[in-house]
Amino acid sequence: MLSAENKKQFLIPAGFAHGFLVLSKRAEFCYKVTDFFHPDDEGGIPWDDPKIGVEWPIPPGMTLQLSEKDKHWEYLK
Template identity: 45%
Template sequence: MKLVDTHISDVKIIEPRIFGDERGFFLETFRDDWFRQHCADVVFVQDNHSKSSQGILRGLHYQTQHTQGKLVRVVQGEVFDVAVDMRKHSATFGQWIGVYLSSDNHRQLWVPEGFAHGFYVTSQTAEFVYKCTDYYHPESEVSLLYNDAELGIEWPLIDNQAPSLSSKDAQGIAFRQAPTF
């Protein structure tokens, strides 16, 4: 696997080595010892899988308690994946990174604890899988406004149409009012 640095030093892109021929392909998606050595010394406790249609935006979510690091990837389709630094004393506080993840590029994104996370589906459908370092804790979940002007996230909205949001995400809070780490 190849590690790609981003402008937010703790957020990493992981590009697997793909072995393929006319029969298909093989790739290693996770290896504990490699991940601990090259990304973060963490333990994953929960795996999640979601399926969404084009134009759906999920996020930007984080938990103030039971904070989660997430290793995310797409197994079908394509998404634009975003992480926002919510760590108040970080040099990159309030900055975001956006990466296309797809079943074609096989990229993964490591989003450490202290970041809000979300994704927008650019393909007809997408299946999104991710590993978490702590369990889901709905009582402490926060949803940031996806279109907060202060963050200035450049979502690749199809035909400039507003994304489809859950009611929780539609009522997200502004970055300035959001709890930080």
Template identity: 50%
Template sequence: MQASKLTVTPTSINGVLIIEPKVFGDDRGWFMESFNAQDFASATDLDVQFVQDNHSFSSRSTLRGMHYQLEKTQGKLVRVVFGAVFDVAVDLRQQSSTYGQWVGIELSAQNHRQLWLPPGLAHGFLVLSETAEFLYKTTDYYHPQSEVCLAWNDPTVAIEWPLEAGELPNLNAKDSAGLPWEKAPKF
């Protein structure tokens, strides 16, 4: 799909879209609208309302994920404003034709790509640069009581993280204790 200010490309997961805003540049630098509700709705045929913006800073090889909420499920529009990440979504929607599949996309400050993730997916990212700043809008509020973490290295899902041979990501305790696919609740 093409809109005047956005290019939208479907991924291999139903409903997951790569959003590329038009970047206007000259010898001074560049400008882009990182979000415009009318352009987003026109380009995606989605009627979403964002209620929360989040911003994280992480160092190289930090892996955050694979997170989702069973209640107050969130759609997310994610992007990187400094550095680069490998962003991953896993389809947990049992009625979806892409149920159990994953997709990974590099998002960076240089490529200006954004990723739309509909509710019903586990989401996470691995930092590829020395540091990265990651921004995302959500369609519902954070609800820690219903948050679940799918194991980042589950062999059934088999995400191909771009790690060096033998390298382990930097994880916090919650992400280290992610649930295996068989035990992770689905939608």
């Protein structure tokens, strides 16, 4: 587990998809990047895309809070 206390981090190579689920009331997610942000180059995949099949450990009754842009990605074909 990553935490402020253990100061661990992990590398997501450029071009790789990534996602996360926060189970606490608050979280900070910090990026270290290799280039400036270019919104036109951004892409995404819905968190629940059946082709990927991630089994998110969503507790019963938990309401998901997605960013507006993350609500509009298209499923893989």
